[in-house]
Every structure is written in structure tokens, then in C-alpha cells.
Amino acid sequence: MSSDVPRGDALFEYAPAPESRDVVDIKPAYGLFIGGEWVDGSSETRSKTIDPSTEEPLAEVVWADAADVDRAVAAARKAHDEVWGPMPGRERAKYLYRLARLIQERSRELAVLESIDNGKPIRESRDVDLPLVAAHFFYHAGWADKLEYAGYGPDPRPLGVAAQVIPWNFPLLMLAWKIAPALACGNTVVLKPAETTPLTALAFAELCRQADLPPGVVNIVTGAGETGRLLVEHPGVDKVAFTGSTEVGKQIARAVAGTAKRLTLELGGKAANIVFDDAPLDQAVEGIVNGIFFNQGHVCCAGSRLLVQETVAEEVLDRLKVRMATLRVGDPLDKNTDIGAINSAAQLERIRALSEIGEREGAERWSPPCELPSRGFWFAPTVFTGVAQSHRIAREEIFGPVLSVLTFRTPAEAVEKANNTPYGLSAGVWTEKGSRILWTAQRLRAGVVWANTFNKFDPAAPFGGYRESGFGREGGRHGLGAYLAGAQR
Amino acid sequence: MAQSDARLPVRKTYKLFIGGAFPRSESGRSYVVNDARGGFLANASQASRKDARDAVGAARKAFGGWSGRTPYNRGQILYRIAEMLEGRRGQFVEELRAAGAAKGAAGAEVDEAVDRWVWYAGWADKLAAVAGSANPVAGPFFNFSTPEPTGVVAIVAPDSPLLGLVSVVAPAIVSGNTCVVVASEPAPLPAITLAEVLATSDLPGGVVNVLTGRRAELAPWLASHMDVNALDLAGAPADLAGSLEEAAAGNLKRVLRPGPEAGIERMTALLETKTVWHPVGT
Known part of the structure; x- marks a missing residue:
């Protein structure tokens, strides 16, 4: 019953509990990290990365041009051919363990930096992103000296130089997903972080120096889409790994067509989160909230389509609204915050536009009473009911805290609706029945x-993902295949 | 040992390592350990049957907790052991030299021992991906097999006093087993110093228990102990191995015979495979 939905002022008042910014040291400007050194870059184009919760500039970064990308690829090639490729796996492993330990040791600092640059709540950067970043390096360190057991033949070899382009939603975690397996398999990398969230990648470059990682093994070039295009199209790279939008993924697939470059893509999604009538509803509601509001919904595998069985739809929605009314939107560095800032003005505009289209197409929009800060980029947690499969909010990736609710009657109908999308990254199932x-x-x-x-x-x-969510896997034994010669994937 | 006129060094008492503590043998016995030239090094504890049984009890008590840790956590702890061992490199080089190794060989053995911990540390969260499987059974069932630790492993360690010991202990515990290890009889001291490393590496007490003493006295009690699940005969003398294996048959212990090991056999020999069936349907 929607009359049970508490009003905003019925929430407990929490005193602000901000995490200190003092642990981070942001320089006014950053160069490029090439061959183990900070270099200025030949490009004149620069941009400022901002704190999306205040719109205040944080630091200036270079948009690397063709000459910069050339240098970075050359440095990676040299490091691969002379040092990293020939190095015994067990020595590579020890470098990766060092990186894992350095990340663990500086995880608080990196978490705060991530929240400042990205806008995500400190609770998530501290408890999810950073522990996973360290774990990824730790895990892949262990593979570096065991590749012959991974199922890719007795003597798997690296591919060479990997060009890696990552998104802004999990900046350091996506770096870890890319760099850790590449290095474990003996490749060297040139990585481009997203233009709105370069700071943790640049901090990682410092960790590479502290670990005495041989120069050129990891190179970080900052910039926007053009830098990314130059990097993936560079003839000197053997492997391209991209995480981002399906649209750009398709451009990259076209660009590498006809070359010898190996490609893995981790792209968009429109995941169905299916709640059957026998599901544990309180747990399911927590799962729905986590599925769509985690990281402001800036998650490619977000559960953005709720498919709920008709007989429990009303009850689930009532409980969901009660729960949504307790979500705290605000300062990313406040330890009580559940939903932080939208990463950029452009992304906020896209979320707004699609939400307005949702209303125009006839879906019913609801958000809890929610006071948003006056500066910065914010969007209240939002749920659309009465959504049809033809609505754009049911088909397109919104990449924000917006949930579209559809109903079904039978398991077969649930599966059909869940699969009725060009994407195929993830899905959720809620039922007590194994x-x-x-x-x-x-x-x-x-x-x-x-x-x-x-x-x-x-x-x-x-x-x-399946289908237009990309191909290739990251993590586990399967993820190594993306970085080894002779392996299918 | 070099003597300084200014100061008399404090010597270490070498005791057993049981349940995370360093007790003397309950029997009150010890035996003389000499260096390679026959000079006195130290007295080592000479463990008894009761010490062996206490050690098995400690290993059993630790099994639930250790095997219940996440593989990631076990990997972190094994890696921590490598870190602690590296930090004591000089001490181990000295002990190995006292046991007769040449300077270069002693250093190389310690390096190899550290790297071996690192190698096994990485296996903690990969073993199931290599040794487990999803099984395509002919029917509407989800079916998978996962490796699980067998339980308490009794180990007769080889005479290589550090590398040999690490090479048998690490593969036993990485998957969640706990162990009772009988150290090299002629060169037991590095084993007790390694126990000091283990005791300061967040390894829960009882996961590794180290006995020093007479192999011929201790091994038969462990081989016949009904609460031991597996027996590693890596360092068992040839004339003893057969009768130990026979005693192990009493409760069908998994037995690793002496001989060269390859790849991941030392780990997989100490694993059980569990297959789970679950129906698929609406």
C-alpha cells in the first residue's frame, strides 16, 4: 500500500560523516606516463577533470595525440620484447604481488580519490572497488607462473602490446581488470582512462614506480575518444581490449577488422532482474535496489529491467518504494551516502532525456521525496511502472539510477521478455526454488x-557478455585466453 | 659460531610447534643436533607418541576454520608466509650453512623456498578452476564437481631441511588441509625456525604442527592414527615406507609414496572430489 511510503522527513537525521580528503594529494596538472616516466606530451589539448559533486576542477590532463600514442606504443613494445615477455612467469608474478600489496596499503587514499573524481559513494569505493582492485592483482599474480595449467596448451605465449580503453564508471577497477591479466600473461599495455576519471589511473602509475615495475610495461595515456581511437587503430598494437558503450565497441570492431589484432569487448547491457512469486521478497527488494542503484546505476550489468511476476507485483513495488525512500543521495565522501553524484553533465543530460521520453511514452514515473544538492550533477532514484517492451526505457541502456518495471505471468514469458534485448551481459533470478x-x-x-x-x-x-554486450571474458581461467597467443578467446 | 669478546650471544631453545604454541616435548626428552663438522649446535626436542597425538588433535581442531576460509584468504596468508620468510633470509642462510650447506647453495635454497610459497599461494583460488568441473550429464540436472581438502595430513618431511619441508607443507595446507609434520631428523632446526615464520604470518594455530625427533618412533603412530586422513611419506626411510603404508590402510588414509613429484600432484593427492546434483525445471 503506497500510503505506507514514508515521507522524506520521517527519515532518521544523520549527522554528516565525511571521509577526510586530506589523504589524497592531487597535483594541479598531470602529464602522460610513458616508459616509466612522466612526460609532457606533444599535444596542446588539455582538459580539466572535475569533482562531479561540486563541479570544481581537480586537475588538468593532456589529451594525447598521435605522436604521444606512438611513443607509448613504442615504449610498450620495447618493454615487451626486451624485458617483460622473456621474463620468467614467477618473476612477473612477484611484480604483480607487489602491485596488489601497494594497492592494499594505499586503498583508503585511492578510494577517496576515486570518489572525488567519479562521484561514487565512499562506502562503495572503499568496500567494493578497492578490495576488488587488490584482489584482481593478487589473483592474476598467481596465474603468471601457472599459465601452463590454464588450459591453453603447454607453453602459452603473450600476444605483445595491449591497447586498453576503459570507462568512467569503475575507473580503477576497470584498470585492474585490464592490466592484471595482460601483465600476468606477459603482455605490456598502453591504457587510456576515461577523460572524466583519469586520476586513479595516474595514481596507479605512481604505484608502478614504487613497485619498480620495469619501464614501459605499463603506459598510461590520458585523453578523450580521439586518443582512444588513435590507440586502438595503432598498427603497433597486437591486442585491443575495450570496456564502454556498445556504439563505440562496434566502431572498434570495424576498425580492427582485417588486421591481426585480437579483440575483446565488454559493452552495454539492459539486464533483466526476474522476481518470481515464491521469491524471498525482502531479499529480492534489497537485490533490486542493489541491482539498479549501486554506483548510481552507472553499471553495464545493472538490473535495469525489473521483471516481476504479476501476482506479487503490487507487493514488490510497495516494498521497493518504501526502501527507495530510505536511500540517501548526496556527498560522495559522506559514509552514510547511498547514491552519489552522476559522473558528468553529459551523462546527467542523457538520463534526464531518456526519463522524459519514458514519461512521454506513457510509463508512470516515481521518485521518493529527495532533496538534491544545488551544485553538481544529481539524479533522484527513479522507478517507472507500466512499462511496455516497446518503450525506449525498456530497450535502451540509461546508465543511471532509473528502473523500468515490467510484469510477467509464466516462467516462459519471463525468459522471453528477459531475452528480448540486443544485449546479454547479465541477469538476475529471485526464487526459493533451486x-x-x-x-x-x-x-x-x-x-x-x-x-x-x-x-x-x-x-x-x-x-x-553475449550478443551486443560484447565478447570475451574477464576474470577466472577464461579471462586469460584474451591475452594468450593461440587461445581461442 | 663467531664469538665476540664483548658479548656472549643468547642461544635459542628449539621446541616443538603444536596448536600455534611452542611446547617442549611432554616426555622431557631432547637430542643433540650437531653441525656438519660434528660440533654442538643445539638440543632439539625429541617428540613422543603423546606429542604426536596432541599435534593431531590440534590439526583436527584447526581444520574446520582453515578449510572454511575463503581460498582468497588462504592465498593471502601463504603469500604472507613468503614475505616473512624473505625477511628472515639471513637467519635461514646461517642455519642451512650450519647444517652443512655451502654459502651459495644455502642462499639459493632459501630463495627457492620463498618462491615456492609464492607459487603455492597463487594456487589457493585457482585449484578448483583446474581440478573441478561442470559435468554435462544426460538429463535435466545441474552437475558439478569441486575439490575439497581431505582433512588432517601427517607428513614425514624429507631431509632437505627448508626447501624439502616447504615443498611438502605448502601443497598440503593451500587447499585447506591441516598437517602434522615430522621434521628432518638430522637437521630439524630450520623447521622450528620456519614455525616461527608460520606463527607470525596470520596462519591460524594448529594448521601446521611441527614435531622434531625420531622418525622411526613418530611416523608409525601417525600412520596408524585413526583421525589422520592422509599420509605423505616424502621423507620416510625406504625400510620404513612399506610398513607405514600398511599401517595407513587401517582407516584408508590417502598415501603419497616417496619419490619425485610433478606439477600439481602434491596438491591433488590431498583432495577429495565432491559432485553435486541438482534438478533443473520450473
């Missing part, structure tokens, strides 16, 4: 299926 979980999971065309949980990640578990 056989139904497995029946549903077998039929879902998605690379990750969470049952009675959502948004769980582990370096030991392969992650990646």
Missing part, C-alpha cells in the same frame, strides 16, 4: 546470471 533458478539460468542469453543476489564480482569468476 530447480527454477537453474531452469531460468539455462535459458537466459546472458554472460552472468545472479541467483538470489546481484552485482557480485570476483577475480576468480569470468565476466562478460
Whole structure:
């Protein structure tokens, strides 16, 4: 019953509990990290990365041009051919363990930096992003000297130089997903962080120096889409790994067509989160909230389509609204914050536009009473009911805290609706019945299926999509295949 | 040992390592350990049957907690052991030299021992991916097999006093087993110093228990102990191995015979495989 929905002023008042910014040291400007050194870059183009919760500038970064990308690829090639490729796996392993330890030691600082640059709540950067970053390096360190056991033949070899382009939603975690397996397999990398969130990648460059990582093994070039294009199209790279939008993924797939470059893509999603009538509803509601509001919904595998069985739809929605009314939106560095800032003005505009289209197309929009800060980029947690499969908010990735609710009557209908998307990255299933979980999971065309949980990640578990969510897997034994010669994937 | 006129060094008492503590043998016995030239080094504890049984009890008590840790956590702890061992490199080089190794060989052995901990540390969260499987059974069932630790492993360590010891202990505990290890009889001291490393590496007490003493006295009690699940005969004398294996048959212990090991056999020999069936349907 919607009359149970508490009003905003019924919430407990919490005193602000901000994490201190003093632990981070942001320089006014950064160069490029090439061949183990900070270099100015030949490009004249620069931009300022901002704190999305205040719109205040944080630091100036270079947009690397063709000459800069050339230098970075050359440095990576030299490091691969002369040092990193020939190095015994067990020595590479020890470098990666060093990086894992350095990340663990400086995790608080990196978490604060991530929240400042990205806008995500400190609770998430501290408790999710950073522990996973360290775990990814730790896990892949262990593979570096065991590659012959990974199922890719007795003597798997690296590919060479990997060009890696990562998004802004999990800046350091995506860096870890890219760099850790590449290095473990003996490749060297040139990585481009997103233009709105370069700071943790630049901090990582410093960790590479502290670890005495041989120069050129990791190179970081900052910039926007053009820098990324120059990097993936550079003839000197052997492997391209991209995480980002499906649109750009397709451009990259076209660009590498006809070359010898190997490609893995981790792209968009429109995941169905299926709640059956026998689901534990309180847990399911927590899972729905986690599925769509985690990281402001800036998650490619977000559970952005809630498919709920008709008989429990009303009850689930009532409980969901009660729960949504307790979400705290605000200062990313406040330890009580559940939903932080939207990463950029452009992304906020896209979320607003799609939400308005949702209303125009006839879906019913609801948000809890929610006071948003006057500066910065914010969007209240939002749910659309009465959504049809033809609505754009049911088909397109919004990449924000916006949930579209659809209903179904039978398991077969749930599966059909869940699969009615060009994407196929993830899905959720909520039911107490084990056989139904497995029946549903077998039929879902998605690379990750969470049952009675959502948004769980582990370096030991392969992650990646079906269809237009990309190809290739990251993590686990399967993820190594993306960076080894002779392996299929 | 070099003597300084200014100061008399304090010598270490070498005791056993049981349940995370360093007790003397309950028997009150010890035996003389000499260096390679026959000079006195130290007295080592000479463990008894009761010490062996206490050690098995400690290993059993630690098994639930250790095997219940996440593989990631076990990997972190094994890596921590490597870090602590590296930090004591000089001490181990000295002890190995006292036991007769040449300077270069002693250093190389310590390096190799550190790297071996690192190698095994990485296996903690990968073993199931290599040794487990999803099984395509002919029916509407989800079916998978996962490796699990067998339980308490009794180990007769080889005479290589550090590398040999690490090479048998690390593969036993990485998957969640706990162990009772009988150290090299002629060169037991590095084993007790390694126990000091283990005791300061966040390894829970009882996961590794180290006995020093007479192999011929201790091994038969461990081989016949009904609460021991596996027996590693890596360092068992040839004339003893057969009868130990026979005693182990009493409760069908998994037995690793002496001989060269390859790849991941030392780990997989100490694993059980569990297959789970679950129906698939609406």
C-alpha cells in the first residue's frame, strides 16, 4: 500500500560523516606516463577533470595525440620484447604481488580519490572497488607462473602490446581488470582512462614506480575518444581490449577488422532482474535496489529491467518504494551516502532525456521525496511502472539510477521478455526454488546470471557478455585466453 | 659460531610447534643436533607418541576454520608466509650453512623456498578452476564437481631441511588441509625456525604442527592414527615406507609414496572430489 511510503522527513537525521580528503594529494596538472616516466606530451589539448559533486576542477590532463600514442606504443613494445615477455612467469608474478600489496596499503587514499573524481559513494569505493582492485592483482599474480595449467596448451605465449580503453564508471577497477591479466600473461599495455576519471589511473602509475615495475610495461595515456581511437587503430598494437558503450565497441570492431589484432569487448547491457512469486521478497527488494542503484546505476550489468511476476507485483513495488525512500543521495565522501553524484553533465543530460521520453511514452514515473544538492550533477532514484517492451526505457541502456518495471505471468514469458534485448551481459533470478533458478539460468542469453543476489564480482569468476554486450571474458581461467597467443578467446 | 669478546650471544631453545604454541616435548626428552663438522649446535626436542597425538588433535581442531576460509584468504596468508620468510633470509642462510650447506647453495635454497610459497599461494583460488568441473550429464540436472581438502595430513618431511619441508607443507595446507609434520631428523632446526615464520604470518594455530625427533618412533603412530586422513611419506626411510603404508590402510588414509613429484600432484593427492546434483525445471 503506497500510503505506507514514508515521507522524506520521517527519515532518521544523520549527522554528516565525511571521509577526510586530506589523504589524497592531487597535483594541479598531470602529464602522460610513458616508459616509466612522466612526460609532457606533444599535444596542446588539455582538459580539466572535475569533482562531479561540486563541479570544481581537480586537475588538468593532456589529451594525447598521435605522436604521444606512438611513443607509448613504442615504449610498450620495447618493454615487451626486451624485458617483460622473456621474463620468467614467477618473476612477473612477484611484480604483480607487489602491485596488489601497494594497492592494499594505499586503498583508503585511492578510494577517496576515486570518489572525488567519479562521484561514487565512499562506502562503495572503499568496500567494493578497492578490495576488488587488490584482489584482481593478487589473483592474476598467481596465474603468471601457472599459465601452463590454464588450459591453453603447454607453453602459452603473450600476444605483445595491449591497447586498453576503459570507462568512467569503475575507473580503477576497470584498470585492474585490464592490466592484471595482460601483465600476468606477459603482455605490456598502453591504457587510456576515461577523460572524466583519469586520476586513479595516474595514481596507479605512481604505484608502478614504487613497485619498480620495469619501464614501459605499463603506459598510461590520458585523453578523450580521439586518443582512444588513435590507440586502438595503432598498427603497433597486437591486442585491443575495450570496456564502454556498445556504439563505440562496434566502431572498434570495424576498425580492427582485417588486421591481426585480437579483440575483446565488454559493452552495454539492459539486464533483466526476474522476481518470481515464491521469491524471498525482502531479499529480492534489497537485490533490486542493489541491482539498479549501486554506483548510481552507472553499471553495464545493472538490473535495469525489473521483471516481476504479476501476482506479487503490487507487493514488490510497495516494498521497493518504501526502501527507495530510505536511500540517501548526496556527498560522495559522506559514509552514510547511498547514491552519489552522476559522473558528468553529459551523462546527467542523457538520463534526464531518456526519463522524459519514458514519461512521454506513457510509463508512470516515481521518485521518493529527495532533496538534491544545488551544485553538481544529481539524479533522484527513479522507478517507472507500466512499462511496455516497446518503450525506449525498456530497450535502451540509461546508465543511471532509473528502473523500468515490467510484469510477467509464466516462467516462459519471463525468459522471453528477459531475452528480448540486443544485449546479454547479465541477469538476475529471485526464487526459493533451486530447480527454477537453474531452469531460468539455462535459458537466459546472458554472460552472468545472479541467483538470489546481484552485482557480485570476483577475480576468480569470468565476466562478460553475449550478443551486443560484447565478447570475451574477464576474470577466472577464461579471462586469460584474451591475452594468450593461440587461445581461442 | 663467531664469538665476540664483548658479548656472549643468547642461544635459542628449539621446541616443538603444536596448536600455534611452542611446547617442549611432554616426555622431557631432547637430542643433540650437531653441525656438519660434528660440533654442538643445539638440543632439539625429541617428540613422543603423546606429542604426536596432541599435534593431531590440534590439526583436527584447526581444520574446520582453515578449510572454511575463503581460498582468497588462504592465498593471502601463504603469500604472507613468503614475505616473512624473505625477511628472515639471513637467519635461514646461517642455519642451512650450519647444517652443512655451502654459502651459495644455502642462499639459493632459501630463495627457492620463498618462491615456492609464492607459487603455492597463487594456487589457493585457482585449484578448483583446474581440478573441478561442470559435468554435462544426460538429463535435466545441474552437475558439478569441486575439490575439497581431505582433512588432517601427517607428513614425514624429507631431509632437505627448508626447501624439502616447504615443498611438502605448502601443497598440503593451500587447499585447506591441516598437517602434522615430522621434521628432518638430522637437521630439524630450520623447521622450528620456519614455525616461527608460520606463527607470525596470520596462519591460524594448529594448521601446521611441527614435531622434531625420531622418525622411526613418530611416523608409525601417525600412520596408524585413526583421525589422520592422509599420509605423505616424502621423507620416510625406504625400510620404513612399506610398513607405514600398511599401517595407513587401517582407516584408508590417502598415501603419497616417496619419490619425485610433478606439477600439481602434491596438491591433488590431498583432495577429495565432491559432485553435486541438482534438478533443473520450473
